[in-house]
Amino acid sequence: MTTPTPLPASIPASLATLTASEITANRAILQREGLAGPGVHFSYVGLVEPDKRPLITEGSADRRVRSMLVDMATNESWDVVVSPAENRIVASRRLDHAVDGQVPVVIEEFHLVEEVIHRNPEWLAAMARRGLTDISKLKVNPLSAGALSDAETGRRVQRCFTFVMDSPDDLGWAHPVDGVTVTIDVVTREVLAVVDHVDLPVPLESGNFHLESWRGADRQGLKPIEITQPQGPSFTIGEDGALSWLGWNLQVGFDQREGLVFHNITIDDDGIARPVIYRASIAEMMVPYGDPSPQRWFQNFFDCGEYLLGGYANSLELGCDCVGDITYLDAVVAGNDGAPHVIPQAICIHEEDTGILWKHTDNWNGSSISRRNRRLVVSFFVTVGNYDYGFYWYFSLDGTIEFEVKATGVVFTSAYPGAGYRFASELAPGLGAPYHQHLFSARLDMMVDGLGNSVDELEAALVPRGPENPTGTGFTQLVTRLTTESEAQRLADNSRNRSWLISNPSVQNRLGSDVGWVLLPEGKPVLLADADSDIHKRATFSTKHLWVTEYEPTELYPAGDFVNLHPGGAGLPAWTSADRNVEDADIVLWHTFGLTHFPRIEDWPIMPVDTCGFVLKPHGFFGRNPAMDIPESVSDHCAPGMDHSGHGAHADHGDHGEHDMHMNVGH
Structure with a gap:
């Protein structure tokens, strides 16, 4: 090789x-x-x-x-x-705001809208028509405005909904005042429009899941699960976020916009640290809503580009958010005053058992051998408005890299117009939840054994019955090279088992094939909006599962640098119009994945975790199974099999060095 x-x-x-x-x-x-x-x-x-x-x-x-x-x-x-x-x-x-859009939303915009709107005569009249006269109970929810009308162009605008909070402890999402939308210029502090489209009853049933008195008695019979590592974890953290774990090496970073960012991901192969990915992050996250009614047509939120997702990271708690032998890293970001702001325990790093790694009982030679798998987990959690998202990166012993989003929190609510409404679910009496999507864009700056990489589309195909396939049982794998940026705009197809292989034509494995890694998509729907819609223009990245671009250091965000109030066309559609070469080149993969959410009754009042993500696996990168050197498990609960070749030593967890992201260790 x-x-x-x-x-x-x-x-x-x-x-x-x-x-x-x-x-x-x-x-x-x-x-x-x-x-x-x-x-x-x-x-x-x-x-x-x-x-x-x-x-x-x-x-x-x-x-x-x-x-x-x-x-x-x-x-x-x-x-x-x-x-x-x-x-x-x-x-x-x-x-130039008309061309460039606006910089992301700042905290002051959340605070001032309620003060301004509470004084507006048109809004007050709309509330009075609904019998809502106690202004102290009316919470105004400011939202990014999406596309602007000609009259709004150049302004810094928010569009706002109203919710009722019957008490300071009440869950306001249970009581939307639907049908009224307020548009406000947050710089001039002018109310530009009050749209009173329809008078729907405010849902009355509470959803106060956060109150013990509301939830009732706890379920009985739940026994503790204790996760311990008496000798400590198998990873080490050094300066500048350098993380090392059982052959994996990577650099952990954090950005106010993207959250977790990884650099220099390498994996050991017989003492050689082989590059896999130069930089990996979730570069955008967009939530388009599917209710086209006049009061909510604009609901399309870019949580990275408009709200700076990383800045809303939670401070994680041992035993609640993370369980086991946990190492925490603080994140340092800038506040709106430009001064540093520390988010304590923003990043969680730990190991977890994931079941069988490999196993075989052989009926011929009598051997019975198995090994348990584990993975390194690096994660953080954010709260953006009503939703909460966990971002989990997994690195496994067999070389698998996996990313998973865990979506939970409270669904965005509306009033439910009545039976048969086509754009929302009914969650409680009169309470609706519009259909919507959660679409993510992973930016993967690939570096498979070097900078010269190519991408092939792999898919299953039937072989027509004939001399080559006389029984009609033959099938094969089609391999199609994607050579330009226009060719490399692809949709997943699970009916064909479609995946994408990133290979290095300059490095061959021991069988003479190009070394590579394969991206395995989940293949769920991309953006479900018309090609002429405003959101299609602003979020074109989300219309394909795969884009491949030639590396350019300024091309970081798939919808462009300034997403807030941008008219559209920025990012991937603009860059790929040059149709650059992506064969044996320094390339970046952009992978769109996500959830299409038709809310269930069971998603209320708080949504159980729903997940989405993708997987990267070595494909011809190693000469054989790279996890053959994993020792037998030694545990009171695990009897050894017929492999008596000896037990491997537990890895020393080493010393945790000082670095820019302060670290706290919890046991």
């Missing part, structure tokens, strides 16, 4: 998560240069990752910080890059 080129050991320092001192320095420079004056909010602050090609060659690069700024008094917005080490602004650009 051709030997892959190892990555320079110095790279991680250039890619580590921003430190509190860098965030502080960035703020000071922007204040000194007059870009961060009174009224200016830092919408986003993040690391500008250097071009990987010179970085791989040189091993280090200048650390730069990108800030997206908005002046909430004037609506001026800026995209600025700073070099803290050089104490200067490297680049700055004022946004």
Whole structure:
């Protein structure tokens, strides 16, 4: 086999998560240069990752910080890059809102809308018509506005719904005041429109699952499950987020927009650290709603691009959110004032048993051997409005990489118009939940044994009956090379077992084939919206399960940099119009996956976890099963089989080094 080129050991320092001192320095420079004056909010602050090609060659690069700024008094917005080490602004650009869109939503916008709307005569009159006169019980829910009308172009707009909270402890989502939508300019603080489309009764039944008195008695007979690792975990954490576990090596980072970001994912093969993925993240998440009624047609939320998902990470609790021998990492992000903000215990790292790794009882030679599998789990949880999402990355002993979203929380509610309504479910008397999707885009900057990678589409195919297949039982696998960006825009097809193989034509395995990894999609629906709709234009990335692009360091987000109030066409559709070569090239995979949710009665008042994700597996990368060296399990509950070759030693969990993301260990 051709030997892959190892990555320079110095790279991680250039890619580590921003430190509190860098965030502080960035703020000071922007204040000194007059870009961060009174009224200016830092919408986003993040690391500008250097071009990987010179970085791989040189091993280090200048650390730069990108800030997206908005002046909430004037609506001026800026995209600025700073070099803290050089104490200067490297680049700055004022946004043209009609063309560029707006920077992501800032916290002040959530707070001011209720104050303004509570004073608006049209809204007050709409509430009075429904008998709602106690304003203190009326909560206004601000939402990103989606597409803008001609009259709204250039404005910074939110569209708002109203919910009733009968008491401070009440779950307001149980009582939507449906049929009334308010549009507000959050800069001028003007109410632009009040649409009172239909008068539907406010659902009365409570949904206060968070109150012990509402839930009733606990289920009896639940016995404890204790997970212990007396010798500690099998992984080590070092400086700059370097994580090592049983042959896997990767760098853990965190971004205010994407959340978890991984760099330099490699796997050991006979003492050689072989590259698999240079960078992996969930670059966008979009929730389109399928109710086209006049009061809610605009409901299409980009949780990364509009709301900066990573900044809403939860502080996780031992024994509740994570169970076992847990290592926590704090995340450092910037607040809207540009100062560093620590989210304690935002990232959870642990191992978990996942059942059988491999097993066989042989009737001929009498052997009976099995090995148990385990995986390394790196995760975080966010709350974005009504929904909660867990993002779980799994790395297994056999080389499998898996990503899983766990969606829970409270579904977005509406009033239910009546039996037979085509766009929503009824969850409780008079309470509806519009049909919707949760669509995610994974950005996978592939590096399978080097930068020159290609993608083949694999699918099952029947072989016509004939001389080659006289019995009609033959089937085969079709392999189609995707050579350009236009060819590499693909839909999954489970009826054909369609998958995508990422290979390196310069590195062959011991049988002479190109080494590779295969992406196995779940194949659930992509965006269910008309091709001429506003959301199709703004979220074109979500219309295909697979896109492949030639690597370009500025192409980071599939719907573009500025998603908030953008007219559409940015990101993947714009980049791929160049139709660049993606064969034996430095490529990035963009994989769309997600849930199509027709809410059930059982999803109320809080939704049990629903999941979606994808899997990456080695495909001709190794010379044989890479998990043959896993020792027998040694446990009071596990009797050894007929393999008496000896027991492997438990891995030493080592020392946990200091790094930029503060670590807490819980047992």
